[in-house]
Amino acid sequence: VNNLKSKVNFKRLKDTIDKSAEIGNIPVNGLKRLALSDEDKLMRDIFQVWMEEAGLEVRIDDFGNMYGKRPGKTDKPPVLVGSHLDTQPSGGRFDGILGVLTALEVVRTLNDNDIETMRPIEIVNFTNEEGARFEPPMMASGGLAGVFDREFIYSRKDRDGKKFGDELKRIGYQGKSENRIQDIYAFLELHIEQGPVLENENISIGAVEGIQGTNWLEITVTGESDHAGPTPMNLRKDALTAASQMIGIIEERASGKGVMATVGRLSLSPNVTNCIPGQVVFSLDIRHFDDYLRKEVLNEITEAIQRIADDREITVRIEDLWDSKTTIFNPKIVNLIEERAKELGYNVKKMPSGAGHDSKHMNELAPTAMIFVPSANGKSHDVSELTLDEDIENGANVLYEVVYQLANNEGDLV
Ligand SMILES: [Zn+2]
Numbered sequence: 425v426n427n428l429k430s431k432v433n434f435k436r437l438k439d440t441i442d443k444s445a446e447i448g449n450i451p452v453n454g455l456k457r458l459a460l461s462d463e464d465k466l467m468r469d470i471f472q473v474w475m476e477e478a479g480l481e482v483r484i485d486d487f488g489n490m491y492g493k494r495p496g497k498t499d500k501p502p503v504l505v506g507s508h509l510d511t512q513p514s515g516g517r518f519d520g521i522l523g524v525l526t527a528l529e530v531v532r533t534l535n536d537n538d539i540e541t542m543r544p545i546e547i548v549n550f551t552n553e554e555g556a557r558f559e560p561p562m563m564a565s566g567g568l569a570g571v572f573d574r575e576f577i578y579s580r581k582d583r584d585g586k587k588f589g590d591e592l593k594r595i596g597y598q599g600k601s602e603n604r605i606q607d608i609y610a611f612l613e614l615h616i617e618q619g620p621v622l623e624n625e626n627i628s629i630g631a632v633e634g635i636q637g638t639n640w641l642e643i644t645v646t647g648e649s650d651h652a653g654p655t656p657m658n659l660r661k662d663a664l665t666a667a668s669q670m671i672g673i674i675e676e677r678a679s680g681k682g683v684m685a686t687v688g689r690l691s692l693s694p695n696v697t698n699c700i701p702g703q704v705v706f707s708l709d710i711r712h713f714d715d716y717l718r719k720e721v722l723n724e725i726t727e728a729i730q731r732i733a734d735d736r737e738i739t740v741r742i743e744d745l746w747d748s749k750t751t752i753f754n755p756k757i758v759n760l761i762e763e764r765a766k767e768l769g770y771n772v773k774k775m776p777s778g779a780g781h782d783s784k785h786m787n788e789l790a791p792t793a794m795i796f797v798p799s800a801n802g803k804s805h806d807v808s809e810l811t812l813d814e815d816i817e818n819g820a821n822v823l824y825e826v827v828y829q830l831a832n833n834e835g836d837l838v
Pocket residue numbers: 508519520553615
């Protein structure tokens with residue numbers, strides 16, 4: 425297909441982002457728009473109007489996912505593009521919001537230029553990506569992919585005991601299951617990077633190749649609690665000194681192999697100044713794009729932890745809490761993103777995503793890829809979240825080009 429001569433209307437896009445940033449606004453420049461809250465409802469109502477004004481056929485499915493369809497010249501499977509409008513309790517104004525509003529801008533720009541596409545284009549706002557109010561995250565895209573069933577999703581409760589299903593009905597966004605998107609040609613999601621890599625390397629566009637796999641473990645180290653005064657050093661079974669040696673080994677092994685490893689949670693008992701710690705429980709989060717390498721480092725670490733425990737004659741229990749494989753996105757779409765970005769004269773880099781996204785589940789349903797735009801200082805899930813105008817504009821133009829190409833593509837992507 426020929427290249428497009430038109431570009432997105434950045435002023436209009438920016439204006440739309442600013443309007444979204446007024447709904448659930450918290451100081452300074454932050455957003456609190458939890459899933460299925462009154463603020464979420466208000467944003468949805470406005471988004472629905474925007475979609476209708478752009479001539480889209482709007483429908484809502486039983487998870488509350490909102491779709492707007494722009495017909496194509498044929499009824500072939502559509503290109504789906506979007507992300508989520510909900511935020512963290514102290515979130516920013518960009519996150520997934522950019523992915524939904526740039527998708528809307530793509531449709532508006534096609535309309536401005538009277539451009540028809542062979543395939544329909546559908547834009548989407550997924551319900552409860554953040555999981556901040558109702559756990560787990562990426563809930564409604566997971567529902568579409570069959571990872572969670574509807575009973576499970578509807579029964580999730582927030583901290584006040586309110587159920588997802590009741591809140592979805594309350595805000596008026598419980599649609600029908602037949603409205604779920606069925607047959608998708610390709611899914612595209614633009615999102616902020618949420619890390620510092622693009623900014624540090626002065627790159628405007630990330631062509632995201634996948635989402636790195638993750639393991640969560642819980643390690644319980646049990647020694648013997650005793651008085652801090654009368655117990656000689658050589659007769660102690662101190663669970664904390666053992667744990668600190670273990671954490672040192674974790675850092676050493678992981679950084680040696682370029683794997684991310686984080687001990688983010690630790691508790692000890694009795695946790696008293698003049699008592700030798702008898703038990704320590706800590707978490708371990710390990711991530712890497714290469715499943716094989718991640719497993720290998722994980723095995724090395726667990727063996728080293730066991731050895732430390734044996735040497736100190738204390739016990740250790742290592743529990744697997746979560747094992748999530750790496751998601752590999754569709755290479756043809758990733759290459760198309762890279763190629764279009766270069767053609768537009770932007771710096772682009774192929775990269776993995778460190779965080780989870782709706783695209784993880786959508787990748788099970790359709791050929792999928794993501795476009796990242798830089799996060800200033802790598803910040804996200806915080807009111808200080810910022811993506812510069814130029815990067816937003818560049819990202820939107822890449823999205824516009826890639827959607828246009830895919831929506832005119834005849835061939836299979838897999
Ligand atoms: Zn997000």
